Amino acid sequence: MAATARRAGLNRTKVLRAALELADREGVERLSMRRLGTELGVEAMTLYHYVPNKGALLDGLVELVVAAVRPGPPAGADDPVDDPTADDPAHWPARLRAFAVAFRTELLRHPGVIPLVATRPVGSPDALRAVEETAAALGRAGLPPLLALRIVNAVATFVIGHCLAEAATTPGHPEEPAPAPDLTGFPTLAAAVADGLGTPADHQARFDLALDALITGLAATPR
Amino acid sequence: MAATARRAGLNRTKVLRAALELADREGVERLSMRRLGTELGVEAMTLYHYVPNKGALLDGLVELVVAAVRPGPPAGADDPVDDPTADDPAHWPARLRAFAVAFRTELLRHPGVIPLVATRPVGSPDALRAVEETAAALGRAGLPPLLALRIVNAVATFVIGHCLAEAATTPGHPEEPAPAPDLTGFPTLAAAVADGLGTPADHQARFDLALDALITGLAATPR
DNA sequence: CGCTCTTTCTTACAGTGTAAGAGTGCCGTC
DNA sequence: GACGGCACTCTTACACTGTAAGAAAGAGCG
Incomplete structure (x- = not known):
C-alpha cells in the first residue's frame, strides 16, 4: 500500500557477499535474515528469491571462503x-x-x-x-x-x-576477554x-x- | 494458579545429563530449554535455577564429554x-x-x-x-x-x-542422506x-x- | 502458627526462520 | 497504445526461541 519497493539489483553472489561481510563484522550468530535484509536495503523475505533457506545461505558462505583458497607456489621455489x-x-x-x-x-x-x-x-x-x-x-x-x-x-x-x-x-x-582460568x-x-x-x-x-x-x-x- | 508444581529433585548434573541425552538423541539444534524442560517434567524457566543461561548449559555438555575421556594403557602393553x-x-x-x-x-x-x-x-x-x-x-x-x-x-x-x-x-x-555429489x-x-x-x-x-x-x-x- | 529460603510456574517480550499471498513495476507481444 | 506475464518486493502471520520479572507453592525452622 505505502512505500514503493524499487528493485534493488540483487543476485545470489551479492547476497552471499553481504552475508559474509556481515558475519565477519558481527559474527555468524548475529547473521539473521532480517539483519541481512536491512543491510541490503530490502525486506527479509526478499532474500528467499536468491537462496532457498538459511542453511543454503550458510553453505554459500562456506563456498565463498573455500573458493578463495589460492595456494601459492611451494616455499623454496626461487623462480x-x-x-x-x-x-x-x-x-x-x-x-x-x-x-x-x-x-x-x-x-x-x-x-x-x-x-x-x-x-x-x-x-x-x-x-x-x-x-x-x-x-x-x-x-x-x-x-x-x-x-x-x-x-x-x-x-x-x-x-x-x-x-x-x-x-x-x-x-x-566482540565479547569480554574470557577470564583466564586459574x-x-x-x-x-x-x-x-x-x-x-x-x-x-x-x-x-x-x-x-x-x-x-x-x-x-x-x-x-x-x- | 492451577496445578501444584511438586519438587522435581533436580540438580545441575541431572540437568546436564538429560541435556546430553537429548542432544545425542535428537541433535543439538533440537535442544531447547523448553524441550529439555518437558523432558525433565518441568517448565523451561525452572532450568535457570541450575544453569545461568543456555551457553553455560552447552559448556556443561562439553565438560561432561571431555571428562569422560579415559585413556587406556598404550597399545602394546602386555601386562x-x-x-x-x-x-x-x-x-x-x-x-x-x-x-x-x-x-x-x-x-x-x-x-x-x-x-x-x-x-x-x-x-x-x-x-x-x-x-x-x-x-x-x-x-x-x-x-x-x-x-x-x-x-x-x-x-x-x-x-x-x-x-x-x-x-x-x-x-x-536425522536428515536425508545428502545426495552424493556428481x-x-x-x-x-x-x-x-x-x-x-x-x-x-x-x-x-x-x-x-x-x-x-x-x-x-x-x-x-x-x- | 509465621518467616524465610528454595524451587517451581506464569506471563511477557523481543527476536528467529519462513509459509502464503498481495502488490508493484518491467518487458515483450499484440 | 493496451495487455498479459514475469520477476521482484513487501506484508502479514505463525510457531518457535532465550530469558527477564515476579507470583505462588512447598520445606525447614523458630
Whole structure:
C-alpha cells in the first residue's frame, strides 16, 4: 500500500557477499535474515528469491571462503615463473604444505565462518576441483587414489581443527576477554603460558610444528 | 494458579545429563530449554535455577564429554597391571596416541556435541588436569613445557578436526542422506570413492594413518 | 502458627526462520 | 497504445526461541 519497493539489483553472489561481510563484522550468530535484509536495503523475505533457506545461505558462505583458497607456489621455489616443482611429482609434500598454509590463511580471514566450514560438508565444484587437483598430484607421484585422498583429507581436517582452536581462543572483537582460568596446580601449563602459549606467535609456531610433523610423517608412509 | 508444581529433585548434573541425552538423541539444534524442560517434567524457566543461561548449559555438555575421556594403557602393553611404559618417559608417543584414541572414541559417542567441543574453549578443571598430566609426561622425557603443550595441543586439535569431519559426513539419524555429489570430471576422487573412501572403515584407517604420521613426526622434532 | 529460603510456574517480550499471498513495476507481444 | 506475464518486493502471520520479572507453592525452622 505505502512505500514503493524499487528493485534493488540483487543476485545470489551479492547476497552471499553481504552475508559474509556481515558475519565477519558481527559474527555468524548475529547473521539473521532480517539483519541481512536491512543491510541490503530490502525486506527479509526478499532474500528467499536468491537462496532457498538459511542453511543454503550458510553453505554459500562456506563456498565463498573455500573458493578463495589460492595456494601459492611451494616455499623454496626461487623462480615462480619457471617453477620446477610444479611438475615434479616428488615434491607433493611441498605442494600439500602450500595448500595447508593457504587454507589456514583464508580461514583466519573469516574467523566467524570457520565453525561453518568445519560443520557443513563441502560439495561445491570449486572445492571438489581443488581436492581433485591436489590428490591427482599425489597420484602422479605413484600413490594410489584412496591413499592420496586420505592424505589430502587428513591435512584439510588438521587445518580446520587447528584454525577452529586458534579462532576460538582469539576472541576477535566482540565479547569480554574470557577470564583466564586459574593455573595453580598445573605447573607445566603455567610454565608454558608464561613462555607464550596462546599468543599469536605461538599459534603460528604450533601450526608449523604440527604441519611439518604431519607431512613428513605422511611422506614416510609405506605405500 | 492451577496445578501444584511438586519438587522435581533436580540438580545441575541431572540437568546436564538429560541435556546430553537429548542432544545425542535428537541433535543439538533440537535442544531447547523448553524441550529439555518437558523432558525433565518441568517448565523451561525452572532450568535457570541450575544453569545461568543456555551457553553455560552447552559448556556443561562439553565438560561432561571431555571428562569422560579415559585413556587406556598404550597399545602394546602386555601386562596392564604392571605396565612398564606407564613410568618410562621415553614412551610418551604411545601415551599421546592412547589419549588421541580415547578422545576420538568419546567424541564419536556424542556426534552432535562435537561442534560444541570444537567451538567452546574448555577451561574446566577436569580438562586442564588431563592436559597437564599428558604434558607433564612429555616434560619428564625432557621436552620443555611450551613444546610439550604445543604437541598435546596439536594432537587434540587434530582429533577434533578429524571427528568433526567424520561426524559431519556420517549423518547419523536425522536428515536425508545428502545426495552424493556428481564426481564425473574428478577421476582420482571417483576412484577413491569406489575404493571405499568415506566408509566407516575408511574413517578409521584415515585416523590411524594421520595420527601415526603426526606422532612419529612430532617424536622426531628437534628439541 | 509465621518467616524465610528454595524451587517451581506464569506471563511477557523481543527476536528467529519462513509459509502464503498481495502488490508493484518491467518487458515483450499484440 | 493496451495487455498479459514475469520477476521482484513487501506484508502479514505463525510457531518457535532465550530469558527477564515476579507470583505462588512447598520445606525447614523458630
